[in-house]
Amino acid sequence: xxxxxxxxxxxxxxxxxxxxxxxxxxxxxxxxxxxxxxxxxxxxxxxxxxxxxxxxxxxxxxxxxxxxxxxxxxxxxxxxxxxxxxxxxxxxxxxxxxxxxxxxxxxxxxxxxxxxxxxxxxxxxxxxxxxxxxxxxxxxxxxxxxxxxxxxxxxxxxxxxxxxxxxxxxxxxxxxxxxxxxxxxxxxxxxx
Amino acid sequence: xxxxxxxxxxxxxxxxxxxxxxxxxxxxxxxxxxxxxxxxxxxxxxxxxxxxxxxxxxxxxxxxxxxxxxxxxxxxxxxxxxxxxxxxxxxxxxxxxxxxxxxxxxxxxxxxxxxxxxxxxxxxxxxxxxxxxxxxxxxxxxxxxxxxxxxxxxxxxxxxxxxxxxxxxxxxxxxxxxxxxxxxxxxxxxxxxxxxxxxxxxxxxxxxxxxxxxx
Numbered sequence: 001x002x003x004x005x006x007x008x009x010x011x012x013x014x015x016x017x018x019x020x021x022x023x024x025x026x027x028x029x030x031x032x033x034x035x036x037x038x039x040x041x042x043x044x045x046x047x048x049x050x051x052x053x054x055x056x057x058x059x060x061x062x063x064x065x066x067x068x069x070x071x072x073x074x075x076x077x078x079x080x081x082x083x084x085x086x087x088x089x090x091x092x093x094x095x096x097x098x099x100x101x102x103x104x105x106x107x108x109x110x111x112x113x114x115x116x117x118x119x120x121x122x123x124x125x126x127x128x129x130x131x132x133x134x135x136x137x138x139x140x141x142x143x144x145x146x147x148x149x150x151x152x153x154x155x156x157x158x159x160x161x162x163x164x165x166x167x168x169x170x171x172x173x174x175x176x177x178x179x180x181x182x183x184x185x186x187x188x189x190x191x192x
Numbered sequence: 193x194x195x196x197x198x199x200x201x202x203x204x205x206x207x208x209x210x211x212x213x214x215x216x217x218x219x220x221x222x223x224x225x226x227x228x229x230x231x232x233x234x235x236x237x238x239x240x241x242x243x244x245x246x247x248x249x250x251x252x253x254x255x256x257x258x259x260x261x262x263x264x265x266x267x268x269x270x271x272x273x274x275x276x277x278x279x280x281x282x283x284x285x286x287x288x289x290x291x292x293x294x295x296x297x298x299x300x301x302x303x304x305x306x307x308x309x310x311x312x313x314x315x316x317x318x319x320x321x322x323x324x325x326x327x328x329x330x331x332x333x334x335x336x337x338x339x340x341x342x343x344x345x346x347x348x349x350x351x352x353x354x355x356x357x358x359x360x361x362x363x364x365x366x367x368x369x370x371x372x373x374x375x376x377x378x379x380x381x382x383x384x385x386x387x388x389x390x391x392x393x394x395x396x397x398x399x400x401x402x403x404x405x406x407x
Contacts, residue, residue: 048376
């Protein structure tokens with residue numbers, strides 16, 4: 001998740017400063033990854049890449065596919081957030097003598113993050129749910145463990161029910177936490 | 193790398209695409225109907241019913257689709273309910289679509305200013321008339337962009353049905369790969385086909401959103 005955040009932010013910044021070529025590349029990346037199924041992406045990384053000589057473990061495959069997928073969504077959110085920061089902020093910061101990188105780091109990005117937070121939170125929640133897909137390539141996580149247990153003792157109803165409960169607790173806990181964080185940040189924003 | 197393999201298996205993948213499209217359409221029809229009903233149920237005055245509906249929607253939305261699918265296909269037989277692959281996939285995907293559409297419906301209706309409800313009620317309309325003649329027509333416009341977005345996600349998520357053995361695009365790709373041992377090209381090709389299905393929907397979503405921002 002942290003990786004997806006970092007990559008997403010990097011990609012969004014690239015589209016801001018990269019000129020027409022950078023923006024075109026970013027658009028292509030975002031559209032391709034958002035319009036193809038995550039399952040297929042995981043399969044391409046895990047089953048497809050070895051064929052051209054790049055062999056990754058289930059863990060690395062799952063991690064990189066999930067990261068690329070979530071980063072595409074995050075990049076889109078960051079782009080909207082960056083665009084939502086008024087241009088005057090940028091101009092004022094530059095005129096006080098800050099460099100371009102400083103403006104991005106101290107002025108624009110912190111404000112954009114606050115604007116993006118609700119959408120990023122939603123994304124984080126779907127990432128937690130999407131992580132269940134990597135069980136299909138044998139990466140050990142909640143879903144994989146549930147499959148494993150139920151194939152051993154055939155009590156699939158109870159096991160999958162329990163896994164569902166765990167996911168619900170995880171996801172609802174996460175959304176509650178994010179809601180609190182959102183309220184905090186809004187209060188900080190109002191005070192400033 | 194061998195693109196001849198792709199050319200050879202392309203008709204088979206297209207047959208899978210047909211099933212993907214059929215599955216998507218079936219689920220969108222069922223899920224939209226269900227979602228409209230469930231979404232409106234969340235405005236019913238009876239609090240216990242409303243609470244039950246809200247809880248169910250939250251649970252379905254908080255559970256990964258894959259788990260929902262496995263629960264229905266592998267879990268229910270353990271208590272004696274055996275469902276074949278196709279109906280199981282349609283059921284799981286429709287449940288998911290219903291819960292998410294219900295949220296879209298609820299959000300759109302709640303975004304209509306309260307004054308509309310108050311004005312409608314004070315002209316003597318009943319609660320149901322207010323909903324049907326005043327709130328829903330206005331909310332429909334606002335539902336459209338997130339709803340088309342949901343449909344895009346749904347088309348992508350039909351790929352999960354392949355895991356329980358439903359024949360559709362992903363399954364067709366897997367079967368071609370088992371025959372030819374060329375996973376890279378064939379999965380890329382499947383991804384390209386999914387892209388062709390989903391990209392127009394994404395463009396439509398973006399356009400609908402822009403249209404909505406204009407008054």
